[in-house]
Amino acid sequence: MLTTLRRIVLEFSQDPKLQSALLRMVSQVKKAMNTDCCSVYLADYEKQNFLLMASDGLAEDSLGHTTIGFSEGLVGLVGQREEPLNIANAKYHPHFKHIPEVREEELNAFLGTPIIHRRKVLGILIIQQKEARNFTENEEAFLVTLSAQLAMVLVNAEARGILGQNQDNGKWLKQLTGVPGAPGVAMGNIVVSQPKADLDSVSLQKVYASAEQLKRYNEAVARTRIDFADMSVKLGDVITDASLDIFEVYKQLLDTANLGKDVTSKINSGWSAESALKLVIDTYIVKFESIEDAYLRERASDIRDLGNRVLFNLQQQARVDESLPDEFILAAQDVTASMLAEYQHLGLKGIISLSGSNNSHAAILSRALGLPAIMGVESVPLAQLHQQLAIVDGYSGDLFIAPDETLKREYQHLIAEEDALTVKVQQVVDLPAITQDGKAIELLLNAGLSTGFEHSLHAGAVGIGLYRTEIPFMNRSCFPSEQEQTLWYRHVLSAFPKQTVTMRTLDVGGDKSLPYFPIVEENPFLGWRGIRITLDHPEIFLLQVRAMIKANHGQNNLEIMLPMISSVSEVDDAIRLINQAYYELSSELPEQEGKLPRPRIGIMLEVPGVIFQLKELARRVDFFSVGSNDLTQYLLAVDRNNARVASLYDGYHPAVLRALKTIADESGKYMVPLSLCGELASDPGGAILLLAMGYDKLSMNPHNVARIKWVIRHIDFQRAKVILAHALSLETAKQVHGYLNEQLELVGLGGFVRAGM
Structure with a gap:
């Protein structure tokens, strides 16, 4: 049955027309399960009903016309219960609804299962039989498995249908929804970046230009043959056994008598070369x-x-050097930091990433650059987005393709309001972050995501609360030398001569890897990362610390911060190595050059376990800094880069807020300076709560400093404490969000939730 299941799902996914795909699917299921009828209903949430889309066994003239309300009949009951319903004689069930036009009078046995994607019922798959009987457990299991696999395919088919509609009818296409990655709104044409060839990402298209497509395919095959010949020659110098025969097998498969014959047939029936190749290979x-x-x-x-x-050779052949529009939105399967660095100065206005979540590093960098971003738009056929006019709503996660004039005017007005707000907050950029009743807090910068940080001097911050030292390590082919690192760090420290610069030691692992130091783990976020790596490799740690201390000579504005601390012993070991580096350098320094300044040492509070050892840690370090992104991830057991669970990751979860309050209380008790350098500090509601908790410093990207400073200067500290007290009493993150938005409105800061709202 597994082969049958795969074939049904594959053929369904290969049909570009949803209606014909559904009709073929119900016929295949009916035959495979040897039953008298198979039908599928799709949900219409606007009309609150299920529409009979396809059936093999019910009246043909009812297809596309018969509807059943969400709370009606057995179909509605399956949707409400969100589980299979197996009935021996459906007509005697209290929820049975007789619908004359479908002509199902002779059918008795009923098995229906919901088609669900991310908790949303997309439709109902049903089999029926004349014989009054309960379907077997194996039959039920098969239908449930098929429904689960159809869910993702159905979402993809729906997206293909949306993007494939005729755009000349003046109607804007309904929005697609992803995860809000970075706030803001952008409008412009999409530029698609496709870094590698992957048949799974090919969107099926018919172009009816067979001669042209055959020429393209044959040229790509010729290029592929040359590639295989080159590979065989290169490997022949080091491999002498029969394993190289695979390249000969590849070349034979490309012959017109094998794969080539099938691909040619598909092209002659109207498919594009890429689509024909995908259909045959699948x-x-x-x-x-x-x-x-x-x-x-x-x-x-x-x-x-x-x-x-x-x-790959087809795509290379089709790839032409296109001039970028003056303003554009970048879309990719996985938008990376290097992509953002490449495009940010070329008119980039927004980001669409088919994978990732709101706390992937691409999203964090988008927020740092002030670029609206939507992450995890999984069901979009990427190729069809290219050059489409789109609206990216980074607040809601909505992506509008080919919007009509009314929608464009609405968002143009919103963009204008955002621009006006940006200008408005610049009025306070050089003023202190102090509340209306006199409570001060320091606003610092998160830096190091790009080499160009000089503009940050004018952001209004009073120092750097987090300088990420790992970024220069990532852009190399080997570990940098001590001298190279010294030059980097001196450049940063000298750029902020009167301000404290907190440098985090090398923090790789998890989703941050070095190309020359690969780490392969089944669960990298709970594995070898941060301080764990550098303590295991003291030669790397000592080299970096020596470079930092040398760069600080003559500056005296360096603080060193240790990431991913999970135990007291790690702190002791790290401090021992830092002291070793300091005393070594002190002994090497000529007497006439003065005493070498010893930097203050702090730790990042990211692992929940350290919350219960703050007393012991306070005796060892000079400051604490909360990394709220990872702390949230570990407290909630949610991979922040996984779009499937992105909705569970929330810095306003009551457990996270209460943990942050505990840290603040304990730090105050032991008189340890406390900062926070996660994304929560960049959010107006989060900044108010952290201010009220007693955090001394908030560190954020340059784009948000003026905004948060405006919020701090337009609220009373006592009012913030009242807001905090109520927020801590709430039971869900949704309640906290709603309450904070309401309070921001009441104090005249609603525009910071979303301009114009």
């Missing part, structure tokens, strides 16, 4: 994966590799 993969022999079954990966290589 079919071959399913066939190979269904073979019992293990060796032959493994050849499916070879077929996939071959297909991706031909696709």
